[in-house]
Amino acid sequence: MAGHSKWANIKHRKERMDSKRGKTFSRLVKETTIAAKVGGPDPGCNPRLRLALEKAREANVPNDNLERAIKRGSGQLEGVDYMEVRYEGYGPGGAAVIVDCLTDNKNRSLSEVRFTFNKNGGNLGTDGSVSYLFTRCGQLLFTSVEDEVALMEVAVENGAEDLQTDDNGDVEITCAATDFPTLLDAVRNANFKPEFAEVVMSPSMEVSLDDDDSAKMRRLLNALEDLDDTQQVYTSAALSEENVS
Secondary structure (H helix, E strand, C coil), X not given: CCCCHHHHHHHHHHHHHHCCHHHHHHHHHHHHHHHHHHXXXXXXXXXXXXXXXXXXXXXXXXXXXXXXXXXXXXXXXXXXXXXXXXXXXXXXXXXXXXXXXXXXXXXXXXXXXXXXXXXXXXXXXXXXXXXXXXXXXEEEEECCCCCHHHHHHHHHHCCEEEEEECCCCXXXXXXEHHHHHHHHHHHHHCCCCCCEEEEEEEECCCEECCHHHXXXXXXXXXXXXXXXXXXXXXXXXXXXXHHCC
C-alpha cells in the first residue's frame, strides 16, 4: 500500500465527493431509492438500504428526503424510475475505468459518458470489456490504527479475506461483498471506526502511469464523477500521492 495504490485512489474519490455537497446528496438519495426498489423498504431485511441510509445520515441528508426516496423506490410514491447502468472503458495509459450510474435516461447517460471519455483521452468500451479485471468486494480503510492485532482478530472472525497495513499504520481490509454488512457492524461494535467503508469494484492488478498520463487520468476521473448520473467511478490506474487532490 505504500506510495500509491488503493489508499491513494480511495482518498482521491472520497475527497472529491466530500467537496461536492449537492452532488453527494443527490447520489445518496438515488442510492436509497434504488436500494428500496431492489430489496424492499425495510432496512432490517435489506442490507443495501440500511447501508445507504447510514451513509446518507452521516452526510446529514434530511430524513424527509430519505423517506420520500424509500417510498418512490418501493412504489408507494410516484417519481423518477432510476435504472442501474455500468459503462466500461480505458483511460490514458491504458488503465481500465468503470463508471456506475443511476439514471432515468440511458441514452443521455451513454452520450455524456462517451463524450467525457473522448474529451479526456479515453475510450468507451463495450459491456464486459474491462469488468473482468475487477472484483466486487467490501473494502474498509482505517487510519492510524493503534491496536492492529485486535482489529485483525475481529476482522478475521467476521469474514475478512485480506488485511494490509502501510508504513503510516493505515489498514485496508477486504471481504466478500456479501460479508460486508456483518464485518462493518463487527468492527464498529469493537470501537474501530473506518475512514472509508463501501462495496467496491477492486482491480485485480494496478496499472502504473507516468506523470503525464496520471494527470490526464485524474482529469478524466474528475470529469466522469461530475456527471449528474454518476454514482461511482473505479480505475485500475495507480494514482501516486502527489497526483491526488
